[in-house]
Amino acid sequence: EFESLMPIQFYIENYSELKAELLNRPTIKSVESVFSLSASLYKEGKLENMAIYGADIGSVYINEDTILYEGRFVENGAREVMATPIFLKQHSLSLGDSVTCLFKTASGGTNAATFKIVGVVGYLNSEMNGNLLITTSDALAPLIRINDGALELHLWLNEGVDEESELTKLKELLSDRELDVQSWSEISWIAPVLPLYDIMIIII
Numbered sequence: 117e118f119e120s121l122m123p124i125q126f127y128i129e130n131y132s133e134l135k136a137e138l139l140n141r142p143t144i145k146s147v148e149s150v151f152s153l154s155a156s157l158y159k160e161g162k163l164e165n166m167a168i169y170g171a172d173i174g175s176v177y178i179n180e181d182t183i184l185y186e187g188r189f190v191e192n193g194a195r196e197v198m199a200t201p202i203f204l205k206q207h208s209l210s211l212g213d214s215v216t217c218l219f220k221t222a223s224g225g226t227n228a229a230t231f232k233i234v235g236v237v238g239y240l241n242s243e244m245n246g247n248l249l250i251t252t253s254d255a256l257a258p259l260i261r262i263n264d265g266a267l268e269l270h271l272w273l274n275e276g277v278d279e280e281s282e283l284t285k286l287k288e289l290l291s292d293r294e295l296d297v298q299s300w301s302e303i304s305w306i307a308p309v310l311p312l313y314d315i316m317i318i319i320i
Contacts, residue, residue: 128149128265128266128267128268128269128295129264129265130264130265131149131264131265131266131269132264134269135147135149135269138269138271142274143273143274143277143282144271144272144273144274144282145272145273145274146174146271146272147269147270147271147272148171148172148174148175148176148253148269148270148271148272149170149171149172149253149257149265149266149268149269149270150169150170150171150172150175150177150253150266150267150268150269150270151169151170151171151253151256151257151260151262151266151267151268152167152169152267152268153167153168153169153170153219153220153256153260153267154167154219154220155167155168155217155218155219155249156217156218156219157207157215157216157217157218158216158217158218158228159207159215159216163218164206164207165247166203166207166217166247166248166249167246167247167248167249168197168217168219168248168249168250168251168256169248169249169250169251169256170250170251170252170253170254170255170256170257171250171251171252171253172252172253173189173190173192173252175270176270176300177239177244177250178190178198178250178252181239181240182237182238182239183237183238183239183240184235184236184237185201185236185237185238186211186235186236187211187212187233187234187235187236188234188235189234189235189237190234190235190250190251190252190255191252192252192254192255193252193254193255194252194255195229195230195231195232195251195255196231196232196233196234196251196255197215197231197232197233197234197249197250197251198233198234198235198236198237198249198250198251199211199233199235199236199237199248199249199250200236200237200238200245200246200247200248200249201236201238201245202245202246202247202248203246203247203248203249204233204236206247209233210233211233211234211235211236212232212233212234213232213233214230214231214232214233215230215231215232215233215249216228216229216230217229217230217231217249219259219260220260221259221260221261222260222261222262222265223261225261227259227260227261229259231249231251231255233249237250253266270300271286279299280299283297283298283299
């Protein structure tokens with residue numbers, strides 16, 4: 117009954133080492149890990165399709181531009197989630213409810229975890245306001261059996277850095293690691309539905 121869940125086929129390993137290497141570049145301001153998972157919500161004996169993202173606090177999903185309608189932001193490592201209004205409406209849930217999510221793990225199995233909805237959020241980019249829950253990378257990574265890894269890395273460049281030039285240099289630098297480097301402006305409109313086999317380093 118869990119066959120509809122997308123498996124985690126590839127992910128970025130040795131995240132800490134790669135992050136340190138990237139931060140040594142004077143062009144890069146910060147590096148953030150992101151996990152974007154196809155998942156199922158277990159509710160009243162039935163499975164309902166959804167997505168859950170794990171992101172670092174300060175990332176594109178959890179930052180000062182995130183619109184907080186109700187509640188608060190999630191805390192690092194806690195079994196907490198923020199929900200979009202679309203998610204709450206689609207699944208008839210509210211702030212303060214607990215939700216049980218099922219997702220594939222890096223080892224090929226299926227895991228389930230229960231989270232408390234502590235916030236209701238929205239984004240200026242309407243494409244990000246889907247059927248979605250957001251938690252922290254620290255909370256989600258161990259649940260999907262990924263240690264020191266990520267599905268995506270988001271890079272923030274220092275002010276004045278030429279994005280196109282940096283994109284070219286990063287592609288050359290990482291060419292032997294089978295990592296796809298893209299500009300956020302090129303892929304942000306499809307970010308909520310990126311397949312898990314696209315291992316990306318995204319320049320914000």
